[in-house]
Amino acid sequence: MSTCCYIIPPHILNHMASNPDAKLRKTARATILASRGFHEQRQIFSVLNIALGTGGLRRTIYDAQKDSTLPGMMSRNEGNPPSTDPTVNEAYDGAGDTYAFYDQILGRKSIDGHGMRLQATVHYQEDPDEGYDNAFWNGRQMIYGDGDGILFGPFTRSLDVIAHELTHGVTELEAGLEYHNQSGALNESFSDVFGSMVKQWKLGQTIQEADWLIGKELLAPGIQGKALRSLRDPGTAYDDPRLGKDPQPGRMTDFQNLPDRRGSDWGGVHINSGIPNRAFVLACENLGAKHSWDQAGRIWYATLRALHKTSDFAEAATTTIVYAQQLFGPQAADAVRDAWQMVEVVPAGDTTRPIPVIAAP
Amino acid sequence: MKLVLTRAGGVAGLRQPPLELDTASLAAPARQRMEELADAARRTGSPAGREEASPDELGYELAVTHDDGRQDLVEFSHASASPELRALVAELRAARRAT
Numbered sequence: 001m002s003t004c005c006y007i008i009p010p011h012i013l014n015h016m017a018s019n020p021d022a023k024l025r026k027t028a029r030a031t032i033l034a035s036r037g038f039h040e041q042r043q044i045f046s047v048l049n050i051a052l053g054t055g056g057l058r059r060t061i062y063d064a065q066k067d068s069t070l071p072g073m074m075s076r077n078e079g080n081p082p083s084t085d086p087t088v089n090e091a092y093d094g095a096g097d098t099y100a101f102y103d104q105i106l107g108r109k110s111i112d113g114h115g116m117r118l119q120a121t122v123h124y125q126e127d128p129d130e131g132y133d134n135a136f137w138n139g140r141q142m143i144y145g146d147g148d149g150i151l152f153g154p155f156t157r158s159l160d161v162i163a164h165e166l167t168h169g170v171t172e173l174e175a176g177l178e179y180h181n182q183s184g185a186l187n188e189s190f191s192d193v194f195g196s197m198v199k200q201w202k203l204g205q206t207i208q209e210a211d212w213l214i215g216k217e218l219l220a221p222g223i224q225g226k227a228l229r230s231l232r233d234p235g236t237a238y239d240d241p242r243l244g245k246d247p248q249p250g251r252m253t254d255f256q257n258l259p260d261r262r263g264s265d266w267g268g269v270h271i272n273s274g275i276p277n278r279a280f281v282l283a284c285e286n287l288g289a290k291h292s293w294d295q296a297g298r299i300w301y302a303t304l305r306a307l308h309k310t311s312d313f314a315e316a317a318t319t320t321i322v323y324a325q326q327l328f329g330p331q332a333a334d335a336v337r338d339a340w341q342m343v344e345v346v347p348a349g350d351t352t353r354p355i356p357v358i359a360a361p
Numbered sequence: 362m363k364l365v366l367t368r369a370g371g372v373a374g375l376r377q378p379p380l381e382l383d384t385a386s387l388a389a390p391a392r393q394r395m396e397e398l399a400d401a402a403r404r405t406g407s408p409a410g411r412e413e414a415s416p417d418e419l420g421y422e423l424a425v426t427h428d429d430g431r432q433d434l435v436e437f438s439h440a441s442a443s444p445e446l447r448a449l450v451a452e453l454r455a456a457r458r459a460t
Contacts, residue, residue, distance in 0.1 A: 068439060126419075126439045127454060134371035136417035138440070152373070161372060168416040179414035187416065188374075215372070228373050243375060261410040262436040263369045263376065263422035270374020 057103075057110075058117040059095045061088050064143075066125040071141060075122070087156050091120040091144060094162030101163070101198045102170070105293050106301050111169035118166070120144065122156060135161055137168040150220055151242060157217035159202060161228075164195030164214065175307035180260050182312040184269035189276035190304050196231055197292050207284045207292055213237065232281045234274025248274030252313075252344035276313060279343045283320070286335035287328070295332060299323045313345045321346075325353065362396050363426040366453050372417040380453040398449050399425055405443035406435025421450065 057078065063085070064072035075088045082089050095118040102108040110116045120142035125132045132145025135155035142165050147153045155161060168191050171177055177187035192214050200210045214237075215228035225238025225246070234248035248271055249255055255275065258268040265271060280296060289295040302323040307316060317340040325333035333353050340346040362384045369376040384392045384399075403425045412420070420438040423446070427433075437446050 127451065129458070130454065132419075133373070134417065134419045136372065136415065136419070138415065138418070155372070164372065165417065172416075179416055184414070191416070218373075259410070261422075262412060262414070262420040262438075263367050263409070265370060265374050265376070266414045270370075270372075 056115060057096060057099045058115065059092055059099075060117060060119050061091045061095075062119070062121040063088065064121045064124040066123055066128060066146075068124060068126050070121055070124075070138075070143070071119060072121045072123075085122075087122045087144070087146070087154055090154070090156035091122050091142065091162070094156065094159050095120060095142070095166065097159055097202050098163040098166045098198050101194075101201050101293075105201065105297065108170070108301075111166060112173055118142070122146075122154075135165055137165045137172075139169075139172070142166065147218065147220065151223065152218050153220055155218060158199075158215045160192075160195035160199040160214050160216075161218065162195075163198035164191040167191040167194040170194075171304060174305045175311060176309040177307065177311060178309045179266055179269060181267035181269075182272065183310050184266050185272040186276055186307070186311060186313065186316050188269045188273035189280070190300070192229060192231055192273060192277050193280045193300055194297075197297050200292055206290050210292065212281055229270075229274070229277070231277040234278055247271050248277075250274050250278045250343060275343050275345065276316060279317070279339045279345065282339035282342050283324075283336045286338050287324075287332055288335070295324075295328050296336075298327060299332075299336060302327065317345045321353075362399060362428060363424075364395075364399055364449075364453065365424040365426075366450065367422045367424075368419060369422065370417070371419040380457050382453060382456060395452065398445065398452065399423075402443065402445040402449040403433050403435050405445050406437045407441070409434045409436050412436050412438070412441065421446075423449070 059078050060074060061076045062072035063075040064070065075085065076083045076092050099110060099118060102110070110118060119140065122144045124143045124145050131148040133148050133152045135142065135144045142162070144155045147155060168187070171187050171190050177183045179187055195214055196210065196212055212232040213227035213230055216226060218228065219225055219238070223238065223243060224240040225243065227237045229246070229248060230237045234250040235246050237246040239245045247256070252275060256268045256271050258264040258271070260267040280300060283299070284292045284296045287295045299320050303316060303319040306319050306323070320340070321333050321337045324336040330353055337346055337350070341348055341350065364382045364384070365379045367376060367379040382395070384395050387395060403423055406423060409422065415438070418438050420436060422434060422436045425433045439447070442450070
């Protein structure tokens with residue numbers, strides 16, 4: 001981290017950032033952020049868990065107007081009537097649905113749990129002549145491209161992708177899973193799992209009715225595929241001359257050891273996430289609840305809050321089994337353990353149950 | 362000098378077909394200009410594996426093979442790219458569109 005100088009010492013800013021007075025919190029946050037670069041801002045958010053909470057849903061959607069300057073021109077603020085631009089409305093509605101899921105199902109107010117404003121920029125473009133093929137979370141806000149029209153269409157089209165990106169913000173502030181190798185694949189998997197759950201919840205789908213796909217609406221016409229990823233059947237989402245074949249494994253035997261660098265997906269974070277993704281679907285089925293969020297979603301959320309930045313698949317598996325036992329009893333723990341065995345993260349034949357946690361008197 | 366620019370990552374996690382250019386295919390003035398730009402650009406990138414990873418961010422790898430066989434591999438994102446790297450990406454994209 002580069003050297004950074006404050007007029008106000010960092011420990012005082014940190015203290016101010018958690019002050020009950022909203023004005024003080026806002027001042028501290030503005031001071032810290034103004035002093036730091038883009039990547040350092042992400043770390044600050046993670047460490048301080050800064051909140052400007054007001055207790056309600058607050059969304060602001062900006063328009064980059066085919067440029068890469070952020071956040072762009074304000075297009076729709078909370079409570080404004082719909083825009084004439086459907087992309088703006090998709091980003092606005094998707095953020096609202098994701099907020100509602102986290103609030104109503106998991107009791108979490110926004111990304112930080114304290115009502116952080118949800119900001120998004122649409123029509124983002126790095127090259128003025130080429131639509132941007134991506135959506136991402138930059139540590140402060142969502143960014144959506146319109147797609148190049150050849151491989152992909154607008155990235156606001158899929159609610160599960162919007163929820164996927166916002167969940168990266170939640171993960172950053174909870175487990176803080178490092179975006180490399182197994183911890184990175186878990187980071188990706190939590191985004192896929194919660195992305196899919198938000199969509200299922202919005203549509204009122206049962207576990208059997210759910211398609212378990214991520215980004216079904218993004219593929220351009222003519223692309224041979226059904227989505228970006230399939231949680232239920234990793235490796236089957238697409239097989240296209242332009243995209244290649246979906247490389248996701250669904251069990252540890254097929255785990256891909258890749259170099260930890262940008263061009264190799266930081267050790268295959270979007271590839272090996274297929275293994276914990278499938279474990280979640282199997283856990284849903286084994287638990288036997290009607291909806292993914294009834295039991296499995298709550299277990300995975302508790303796990304996301306308990307893991308740490310270098311957690312691996314084995315630790316995630318153990319933690320979900322512990323929370324299954326705590327939240328829903330020993331049969332649930334068995335159901336979740338069986339799911340992780342089916343993807344070969346927990347060894348076959350292991351019938352260990354976690355030691356029950358006894359509440360302090 | 363051979364240049365290979367690969368874009369990878371994003372929410373789709375794809376490694377897209379690289380943009381490749383052998384500067385030997387260019388006329389002398391264009392070749393010199395491109396080699397100077399590429400040399401300046403690669404000096405501003407991070408060595409492979411040294412950049413901070415951001416969830417779902419699209420990024421680039423630039424491989425430069427010099428005429429004496431030396432190779433440099435640097436990586437960057439649009440947000441972290443220097444003006445030289447951005448200019449090189451724009452040049453390589455324009456060259457692809459022209460073919």
